[in-house]
Amino acid sequence: MTALSFYISSIKNEFIKLKRTFAFWLTIISALLFPILFFIAYFLKHKTNTPEVGVNPWEKFMTIQIENSIPFFIPMFIVLITSLIMQIEHKSLGLKHLFALPIPKWSIYFGKLSIVIFAIITTYIYYYLAILLSGFLLGLIHPDLAFLNFQPEHLKYIKMLIISFVASLGIIGIQFWLSFRYKNFIVPLGIGMFLAIIGIIVSQAPQSIYFPYSFSVLSVSLGDKMPLILGVSSVTVFSVICFLVTSILGYIHIKNLNIK
């Protein structure tokens, strides 16, 4: 049995475990939440939101939505989804069983981490599709909103979402480690929510580029003022470093943990 086959069977099992769980539905609910709110706002106040002739309505619709929801919402979402996915294992007393199976411990840790990341990416995709769909629907209902007359600049918005996702990797690493370590999901949830709120509050300070829980806000709010490291946004670099370090340390810690 190769390393790859261990990893694949671990992933396969994580998908089975997600069946009929709240974690699974949370990815969909979270993705639909803001597009529905924006849909209602545009639907009710379509007169004020009608663009001037020749202006692409998608620009305002997409940018405002992404800039106002993603930075604040994503850290909270990550804290919640990570705790929930790990909770499936803790609730079933699964760790003692998994660690007594003839499979390498890394395949358990990184298999689960992969699923968490997969769930988050899925949410981004659902979210993007939901915005597009709500725009088209608005265009059908109120043709004067002009959504059907223009094409959204997909590349630009997808890039925004990818930057936001990469900026969130750092806290995924931290939250996953915490959730794996503590059976009681109040611990990762409490710490995560607290730090996510701190992250928003301190994001005005220049030093916040070193605080992973601020990265999600900074990746959107700093814009052109983002300090660069070798031509790459420093928040992106720090987030990736934070992810790699906490994932590896987390694994080493879990590997040597006494499973009670």
Add this chain to the structure above:
Amino acid sequence: MEQLIVNTQNLNFSYNKTKQDIENLELKIPKGSIYGFLGPNGSGKSTTIRLLLGLLKKNSGSVVLFGETFNNKTRLKILNRVGALIENPSLYDHLNAVDNLRIAANYRQNIASNRINEVLEVVKLTDAKNKRIKEYSLGMKQRLGLAISLLSNPELIILDEPTNGLDPKGIIEMRTLIKDLNETYGTTIFISSHLLSEIERTCTHVGIIRNGKMIYQDTVASLKASKGSNIKLDIEVDKPIEALSILRNLKMENISLLDDFLQIEVKNKEEITGIIDVLRAEKINIYQVSIKNNLEELFLSLTEN
């Protein structure tokens, strides 16, 4: 010398510095045996099992399974030959039995797909296989946990308190199942329990643990022999004090009165009839005569201070 499937030497472990949880434990499980691991609650049975499976890091000593020292290199190879049910079974509540088994089968990778139905049949859960575990009773969960440990046809099955929470019928079924596995496939079975009667009926070998120390380890047969050849009786009569003095006059040893029951030790079963005849001759009514389970007493005397 018989081959040992499990052999630990000078095994030491503590959860914290104030208490030694496992002390110089030497566990020897012969191939093909049903080994009963007996001890009161909190004596270190589960801790020992977790040490065998590498869930806990031992402080010192060695764990040898199938003749190989358990370490990071041999871990996968050894665990491939073991099936374990540790305390409460690890089951995903929101899934059904088939999904739970499929997960375990996927992890192990080399399980044939019809094996899932086979083990469901063995533990008699075929009819409930599509029910969610949420709707299962404790006994059904315990049986499904056993089914999961059977999936890979392991050479060694470790069961931690397998009859916990089972009703009398369930306990008998579990006992039969364990014996069948042992007889049909030669599977070595390691069962922990705090109930002596359980071990006595099922096992060939027994180890008794107290405060993390092994205080007795041998075959069940020699445990029974070691308690001496005398038979202890409890006799219920209508006039216990009178009966006591009559029997004392016969120069019988070890007679006492406890809660209106006469307690007597005799050398063989024939003497029991003699005692009854003497008491009846004195017009003393006898309501019951029962042979006490001496093993139970031995167990208590071994595990109590």
